[in-house]
Amino acid sequence: MMVARPLIVGIGGTTRSGSSSERLLHQALAEAQAAGADTLAFSGEGLLFPIYGTAKPGTAEQGFIEALRRSDGVVIASPGYHGSVSGMLKNALDYIEELRSDVRPYLQGRPVGLIAAAAGWQAGGSTLQHLRSIVHALRGWPTPLGVITNSSLPNCCCGDQISLMVGQVMDFAGAFGAGKAGMAAPLQPFCVA
Numbered sequence: 359m360m361v362a363r364p365l366i367v368g369i370g371g372t373t374r375s376g377s378s379s380e381r382l383l384h385q386a387l388a389e390a391q392a393a394g395a396d397t398l399a400f401s402g403e404g405l406l407f408p409i410y411g412t413a414k415p416g417t418a419e420q421g422f423i424e425a426l427r428r429s430d431g432v433v434i435a436s437p438g439y440h441g442s443v444s445g446m447l448k449n450a451l452d453y454i455e456e457l458r459s460d461v462r463p464y465l466q467g468r469p470v471g472l473i474a475a476a477a478g479w480q481a482g483g484s485t486l487q488h489l490r491s492i493v494h495a496l497r498g499w500p501t502p503l504g505v506i507t508n509s510s511l512p513n514c515c516c517g518d519q520i521s522l523m524v525g526q527v528m529d530f531a532g533a534f535g536a537g538k539a540g541m542a543a544p545l546q547p548f549c550v551a
């Protein structure tokens with residue numbers, strides 16, 4: 359049996375270079391690569407798209423949409439801004455509306471690992487919950503484990519939670535990969551006999 363490499367797309371961070379959410383996103387993608395995935399990251403100012411619906415998607419937005427169309431799994435990392443997802447990140451996620459007519463609409467059939475980075479536990483918890491609601495609306499499958507980090511604590515880290523969460527994304531990407539078979543759009547199957 360030949361096993362191809364699943365594509366895991368990472369989305370997140372803030373406009374602040376080296377933000378905690380961006381750092382954790384790249385840590386998650388590095389773990390996914392080590393576990394056998396190809397990865398693509400859309401982070402920081404690379405997510406500064408025009409407000410969705412105000413302009414035709416340009417080159418950057420089209421690249422984002424196409425990567426998600428091809429994805430086998432997704433990781434999203436948001437800062438906690440006023441108890442929720444940042445506006446920049448939510449606007450980028452709104453572009454997933456462009457996948458509404460796909461054979462796999464929106465994030466259907468894709469596991470989605472979630473990371474919330476806030477300066478307190480309360481905003482971390484609510485941001486993670488809001489991310490889960492957004493992913494449900496997009497027909498994606500949030501992994502059972504979501505990661506929260508509290509950036510106000512010295513040397514705050516997530517222990518092995520990023521690894522565990524990425525492991526769940528990889529496991530479910532493999533399980534869902536079979537669902538790509540027979541799709542109208544020719545996508546690389548995750549597992550082929």
Ligand SMILES: Cc1cc2nc3c(=O)[nH]c(=O)nc-3n(C[C@H](O)[C@H](O)[C@H](O)COP(=O)(O)O)c2cc1C
Nearest residue numbers: 377378379437438439440441475476477478481509
């Ligand atoms: C506009 C804004 C709103 C914020 N709101 C909250 C909040 O409601 N609760 C909280 O714990 N932290 C809040 N923070 C702090 C961020 O969540 C914190 O800096 C976190 O580490 C994410 O930022 P980073 O990914 O840039 O490091 C806010 C920060 C900004 C810039």
